[in-house]
Amino acid sequence: MNWFGLLLGIATLFIIGLGFIWVIRGERYFGYLWWVYVMGAGILLVILSLFIPSNWASALTGVLGASLVWGSTELKEQSIRGELGWYPFRAKKIRPPFADVIEKLKAPHL
């Protein structure tokens, strides 16, 4: 029996679960415009995982990276949920560097 996949799957469930929390909290305090940086960090983590010799560490880094990329595509909708009053809304958000440029880009949503 190879328990690696099942245990990794369970760990993935927790990492995705954490995604629910950071997307909600992150959008509230920082705003959805950070999606570019979150997506970039996720892609970097996936690339970094290639250079990690340990199987567990490489796999978990890849999962974390994928979860960041997915979360980056959820930030825009979460922003709308806050504006609609489904989640607490905080007007004062910490804007990312180059926010003016990012505002011109179409935030992804899958």
Next chain:
Amino acid sequence: MLNTLGIVSATATFMGVWLGHVAVRRIDFTTGNLLPPILTTLGLGLCVETFSLLAGDAAISAGLGILGITFMWDSFEFIRQERRIRKGHAPANPNNPRHARILQESPAATTLDWLKREPRGKPYTAEELQSISEGKP
């Protein structure tokens, strides 16, 4: 030597979440009875997880292990999606008898997709929400 386990795990995670996200919404929208899709995704998840346990190769075990768990999670997502329909947080399909019943029973349920808009940086007032729900621009 590059370790491809991270890429395999990342791909399985992203595709599993994406597929589940889209499939659960589409199936819930059109299906009257949710029990068959709930049992199918649960069974599929258990099957994939069994293959992961039997796989000799770490990458195959990892990919199947992640996909199996996300399929099993999808069976729970069907219940969460119906809750979203009840709360009006996802659009109901009046042509689906189950959704039509929810539209009658739950005052918040709606055919309107509230999230089909761009962020505007400030919260909506009660009056604005009322006029959007009435279909006014």
